[in-house]
Amino acid sequence: MPETIVKLQDVAVFQNENLVLNNIDLEVKKGEFVYVIGKTGSGKSSFMKTLYADLPLKQGTGQVVDFDLKTLKEKDIPFLRRKLGIVFQDFKLLPDRNINNNLRFVLKATGWTDSTKMDEKIEEVLNKVGMKTKGFKFPHELSGGEQQRIAIARALLNDPELILADEPTGNLDPQTSVEVMKVLQDINQNGRTIIMATHDYALILKYPHKTLKCDGSKVFEVIQKAI
Numbered sequence: 001m002p003e004t005i006v007k008l009q010d011v012a013v014f015q016n017e018n019l020v021l022n023n024i025d026l027e028v029k030k031g032e033f034v035y036v037i038g039k040t041g042s043g044k045s046s047f048m049k050t051l052y053a054d055l056p057l058k059q060g061t062g063q064v065v066d067f068d069l070k071t072l073k074e075k076d077i078p079f080l081r082r083k084l085g086i087v088f089q090d091f092k093l094l095p096d097r098n099i100n101n102n103l104r105f106v107l108k109a110t111g112w113t114d115s116t117k118m119d120e121k122i123e124e125v126l127n128k129v130g131m132k133t134k135g136f137k138f139p140h141e142l143s144g145g146e147q148q149r150i151a152i153a154r155a156l157l158n159d160p161e162l163i164l165a166d167e168p169t170g171n172l173d174p175q176t177s178v179e180v181m182k183v184l185q186d187i188n189q190n191g192r193t194i195i196m197a198t199h200d201y202a203l204i205l206k207y208p209h210k211t212l213k214c215d216g217s218k219v220f221e222v223i224q225k226a227i
């Protein structure tokens with residue numbers, strides 16, 4: 001039996017007091033790639049935020065990796081996040097330091113101390129996203145697609161059980177989007193579970209995977225033809 005990475009039962013998602021999504025039932029198993037689609041404002045980001053505990057679970061039950069969202073305390077959130085790799089539309093790299101130091105900053109913040117081990121890890125993740133020669137570049141010296149590959153490398157630093165990518169290609173042109181998508185496909189083929197919010201239907205058609213749609217406060221699985 002494959003391991004369950006995400007399990008939601010009758011979950012409702014709120015922004016402040018406003019209901020965004022309700023009756024969400026979902027199970028994601030280890031190794032799956034799942035898209036979350038829907039038009040702007042349909043609740044994709046709110047859904048993702050619930051999974052990384054940026055929005056509290058107020059209704060229903062939810063498990064992400066081995067954390068129970070219902071009983072999760074504020075102090076546990078960093079430990080949950082350490083098991084997740086989160087990628088955003090805007091790459092959120094620190095502009096004042098080079099790529100190696102961007103990555104080292106995250107390692108130090110998550111408890112790494114051994115300099116050699118940090119260097120090895122940085123080399124490993126840069127390699128995975130095809131950026132091993134770019135460690136000494138500053139973010140502004142890289143293209144959008146390269147910056148997003150670095151953001152993916154950063155998400156991989158702590159060997160996450162789950163990658164949550166919220167519109168990772170949202171700021172990229174179609175060709176660069178495909179390059180970033182290939183990196184995510186690669187990572188998924190190596191066994192990592194990925195949930196990706198997107199409204200880029202061309203990508204979904206090119207790389208078909210299980211697809212959930214947010215629409216009218218509901219989240220439901222759709223088949224390609226119906227998209």
Ligand SMILES: Nc1ncnc2c1ncn2[C@@H]1O[C@H](COP(=O)(O)OP(=O)(O)O)[C@@H](O)[C@H]1O
Nearest residue numbers: 015016020038039040041042043044045046047
């Ligand atoms: N920080 C927030 N505070 C209040 N309402 C929000 C906030 N973020 C999003 N919303 C509202 O929640 C709904 C879903 O938004 P969002 O999850 O960002 O959708 P999507 O990512 O699909 O565009 C929208 O009605 C939006 O206006």
Ligand SMILES: [Mg+2]
Nearest residue numbers: 044045046167
């Ligand atoms: Mg969004």
